[in-house]
Amino acid sequence: MKILVPIRRVLDTDQKIQISSDGSLDDTGLQYVINPFDMVALEEALRIRENSGKGEVVCAAVGTDDLEIQLRTTLAMGADRALLAGIDSQVDHWSAAVILQKIVEAEHPGLVLVGERMAVDDADMTGSFLAALLDWPQATFASQITVLGDDVQVDREIDQGIETIILPIPTVVTCGLRLNEPRYASFRGQMKARSMPIERMSPNDLRTDLQPRWETLNLKLERSNRDCVFVESVDELVRSLRFDAKVLE
Amino acid sequence: MSNQPVDVLIVGAGASGAAIAWSLCETRMNILCLEQGPWVKSETFPSQHADYELYRYSSFSCDPNVRGLPEDYPINADDSPITPVNFNAVGGATINYLGHWPRFHPSDFRVKTLDGVADDWPIDYQTLEPFYNINDRIMGVSGLAGNPAYPPYEPPLPPLPMGKLGHTLARGFNELGWHWWPSDAAILSRDHEGREKCVNAGVCDLGCTTGAKASVDITYWPLLERRGVKLKTRCRVREVTLGSDGLADGVLYYDEEGRLHEQKAEIVILACNGVGTPRLMLNSQSGRFPNGIANSSGIVGKNLMFHPLSGVVGLFDEPMEGFKGPMACSILSQEFYETDPSRDFVRGYGLHSGRYTTPMTYTLGGYGTDRLIPWGEEHRRKMDELYPFLAGLTVVTEDLPREENQVTLDPELTDSNGIPAPKITYTLDENTKRMFAHAEARAREALLAAGAREIVFPGGEVWRRAGWHLMGTARMGNDPERSVVNAWGRCHDVKNLFIVDGSIFVTSAAVNPCSTIQALALYIGDSIKKNLANLFD
Numbered sequence: 001m002k003i004l005v006p007i008r009r010v011l012d013t014d015q016k017i018q019i020s021s022d023g024s025l026d027d028t029g030l031q032y033v034i035n036p037f038d039m040v041a042l043e044e045a046l047r048i049r050e051n052s053g054k055g056e057v058v059c060a061a062v063g064t065d066d067l068e069i070q071l072r073t074t075l076a077m078g079a080d081r082a083l084l085a086g087i088d089s090q091v092d093h094w095s096a097a098v099i100l101q102k103i104v105e106a107e108h109p110g111l112v113l114v115g116e117r118m119a120v121d122d123a124d125m126t127g128s129f130l131a132a133l134l135d136w137p138q139a140t141f142a143s144q145i146t147v148l149g150d151d152v153q154v155d156r157e158i159d160q161g162i163e164t165i166i167l168p169i170p171t172v173v174t175c176g177l178r179l180n181e182p183r184y185a186s187f188r189g190q191m192k193a194r195s196m197p198i199e200r201m202s203p204n205d206l207r208t209d210l211q212p213r214w215e216t217l218n219l220k221l222e223r224s225n226r227d228c229v230f231v232e233s234v235d236e237l238v239r240s241l242r243f244d245a246k247v248l249e
Numbered sequence: 250m251s252n253q254p255v256d257v258l259i260v261g262a263g264a265s266g267a268a269i270a271w272s273l274c275e276t277r278m279n280i281l282c283l284e285q286g287p288w289v290k291s292e293t294f295p296s297q298h299a300d301y302e303l304y305r306y307s308s309f310s311c312d313p314n315v316r317g318l319p320e321d322y323p324i325n326a327d328d329s330p331i332t333p334v335n336f337n338a339v340g341g342a343t344i345n346y347l348g349h350w351p352r353f354h355p356s357d358f359r360v361k362t363l364d365g366v367a368d369d370w371p372i373d374y375q376t377l378e379p380f381y382n383i384n385d386r387i388m389g390v391s392g393l394a395g396n397p398a399y400p401p402y403e404p405p406l407p408p409l410p411m412g413k414l415g416h417t418l419a420r421g422f423n424e425l426g427w428h429w430w431p432s433d434a435a436i437l438s439r440d441h442e443g444r445e446k447c448v449n450a451g452v453c454d455l456g457c458t459t460g461a462k463a464s465v466d467i468t469y470w471p472l473l474e475r476r477g478v479k480l481k482t483r484c485r486v487r488e489v490t491l492g493s494d495g496l497a498d499g500v501l502y503y504d505e506e507g508r509l510h511e512q513k514a515e516i517v518i519l520a521c522n523g524v525g526t527p528r529l530m531l532n533s534q535s536g537r538f539p540n541g542i543a544n545s546s547g548i549v550g551k552n553l554m555f556h557p558l559s560g561v562v563g564l565f566d567e568p569m570e571g572f573k574g575p576m577a578c579s580i581l582s583q584e585f586y587e588t589d590p591s592r593d594f595v596r597g598y599g600l601h602s603g604r605y606t607t608p609m610t611y612t613l614g615g616y617g618t619d620r621l622i623p624w625g626e627e628h629r630r631k632m633d634e635l636y637p638f639l640a641g642l643t644v645v646t647e648d649l650p651r652e653e654n655q656v657t658l659d660p661e662l663t664d665s666n667g668i669p670a671p672k673i674t675y676t677l678d679e680n681t682k683r684m685f686a687h688a689e690a691r692a693r694e695a696l697l698a699a700g701a702r703e704i705v706f707p708g709g710e711v712w713r714r715a716g717w718h719l720m721g722t723a724r725m726g727n728d729p730e731r732s733v734v735n736a737w738g739r740c741h742d743v744k745n746l747f748i749v750d751g752s753i754f755v756t757s758a759a760v761n762p763c764s765t766i767q768a769l770a771l772y773i774g775d776s777i778k779k780n781l782a783n784l785f786d
Contacts, residue, residue, distance in 0.1 A: 014472050028382065029382060029383030029386045033476075184477070185278060186256055186278065187515040187781075190278065190782075194782025194783075195782055
């Protein structure tokens with residue numbers, strides 16, 4: 001079975017970002033990583049391929065050429081092919097899903113495994129948009145995935161506990177962090193990956209007209225400096241909490 | 250014992266080892282770092298205790314021969330006027346360094362072309378510039394943009410306060426029309442990325458309890474651990490082993506209980522400083538490399554450079570408050586940094602105004618020096634009438650590489666695992682002596698111009714316990730007969746063995762090397778990433 005894994009990149013969430021004076025993101029010296037949820041989806045795809053002894057894992061990224069670094073990492077980890085749909089502008093979840101739909105229609109995967117959300121904005125939309133556009137079934141927030149012939153059994157993490165459902169293939173599954181622990185990308189794998197092609201396509205190739213649904217107006221950092229005020233008495237503390245901090249009625 | 254092989258093995262968890270691990274973790278390779286020291290915790294730093302100064306003479310001495318902790322290896326420095334100092338822990342000497350953070354000048358990379366001495370580097374300032382900037386951000390560097398001695402760059406944080414001492418000495422430099430600038434420091438002037446700013450406790454050499462001083466255990470390592478880089482502490486590497494294909498195939502190391510482990514790796518990176526790295530290489534003997542791994546040139550261990558230091562101290566009418574604020578860095582003058590043909594020496598030096606040391610250390614001979622003040626009445630007089638009113642200038646000289654200055658293996662001395670210890674053979678260069686004479690005279694002039702009533706210590710003495718900067722012992726170059734590693738840190742002889750610490754410096758410049766060491770490590774990491782497909786070609 002062919003498995004498609006969409007790959008997105010996010011800034012390493014352990015690093016602090018800064019905003020330039022023009023309101024854009026200043027990413028000087030910061031490292032981008034594969035969205036951790038997508039990494040779990042890739043690991044799951046590799047394991048399904050390895051356990052069944054056959055199939056193909058194809059990774060697809062939508063965005064700028066910078067994504068080539070992350071796609072090479074997926075090849076080093078063991079993906080069979082990597083596709084880059086090159087788009088210069090910022091890609092929102094809807095646009096990504098529209099392009100992924102075209103890729104799915106060209107590639108005919110049995111499973112699309114996608115990270116359940118983006119570490120950068122916590123939005124869990126791409127997988128669901130894609131399933132809707134394809135008119136495929138979907139299972140979100142997967143914590144276990146088992147392929148059963150022409151069906152796939154998925155344990156979903158829901159508020160009440162774990163829900164087990166069975167879906168017919170083809171289907172979209174969005175993956176949570178409990179699925180697995182992603183592997184390293186070995187040095188030998190890296191050497192091999194460097195000589196593998198990144199298959200490139202443009203929106204024209206995909207015959208799609210992008211109509212982004214969101215626009216970034218500006219960025220600002222949440223104020224993180226805590227002010228420390230020393231007060232002399234409990235009364236003063238209460239007054240301050242009530243009138244200065246306005247946290248008491 | 251034989252362990253699971255890894256992709257990248259880094260020996261040493263200090264400044265350079267942490268930096269290259271960060272650069273390489275982007276690839277998601279399996280990276281393991283072995284460190285002979287332990288994690289140190291800021292709660293245990295001497296500055297938490299009233300008797301903090303005593304630790305400078307025992308477990309927190311900068312001299313490993315004085316500390317003598319299980320993780321330390323002895324260094325025989327009997328044949329050297331300067332003894333190497335270090336710290337063996339996660340963070341390495343960034344734990345007890347002072348965080349003074351000047352960059353190299355562009356001229357420092359081309360001294361052969363400019364001055365006909367030593368050798369040019371195979372890379373230039375521009376090559377390192379982006380990596381200086383990245384590292385400054387991760388470490389958290391404070392400084393003032395616009396220093397005319399450098400190409401333009403902007404430190405990420407505003408400068409630290411100069412203090413009364415800094416302001417006073419700056420007036421002297423102004424009087425003489427000499428260059429000076431507030432020092433860049435890897436110490437936070439503002440809260441930065443979860444760390445709190447400096448509280449001016451002033452004992453940076455005893456570990457920074459606040460975490461304002463950038464030591465890599467609190468800057469890089471937390472990032473690395475969350476990115477899956479593994480770190481094993483109290484593991485001392487005995488030798489790098491060579492495979493039948495002529496590549497390094499891993500290392501042999503002892504764990505805390507003294508058990509010998511075999512650790513295989515695809516890539517081995519040495520980050521053990523300018524003494525530890527040549528020692529390890531010289532100890533890694535094989536049929537192919539009887540004189541130490543990657544040493545077909547025979548120059549591993551040679552060309553050891555320190556920055557010979559000297560100081561001049563003046564007595565002022567007002568208290569100088571030298572103990573307030575970060576020790577090493579207030580202002581520095583680089584008026585005499587570049588070669589001037591009218592002088593009787595080549596290259597140059599910096600005049601650094603560190604702040605003054607704490608009372609007991611002053612009493613016991615000074616920081617890095619041994620000028621004991623007497624007991625009794627004279628003691629009282631010196632503490633009352635001198636100590637508060639002192640300000641000094643430290644002379645930091647460029648050391649030129651000479652093959653006879655070297656690290657070899659001591660025939661008898663070993664560490665607690667029985668691994669041969671390093672021996673230092675070093676003499677001061679004639680050029681350095683002439684530079685000292687010039688520099689000390691200029692320092693006296695500057696102190697008097699700043700209003701010093703008298704010069705209480707005129708110089709003339711090289712600081713002994715001050716071999717902080719260990720450089721040149723496995724140097725970079727394009728010629729395999731005259732250098733150990735190529736322009737991106739790869740050994741000419743062993744193509745999966747890299748060196749990223751101060752050993753690879755071609756020349757020493759006349760500034761503290763840590764920012765350049767880390768910029769180099771990041772640059773080498775970047776080169777490895779770019780060349781992954783044909784790394785061993």
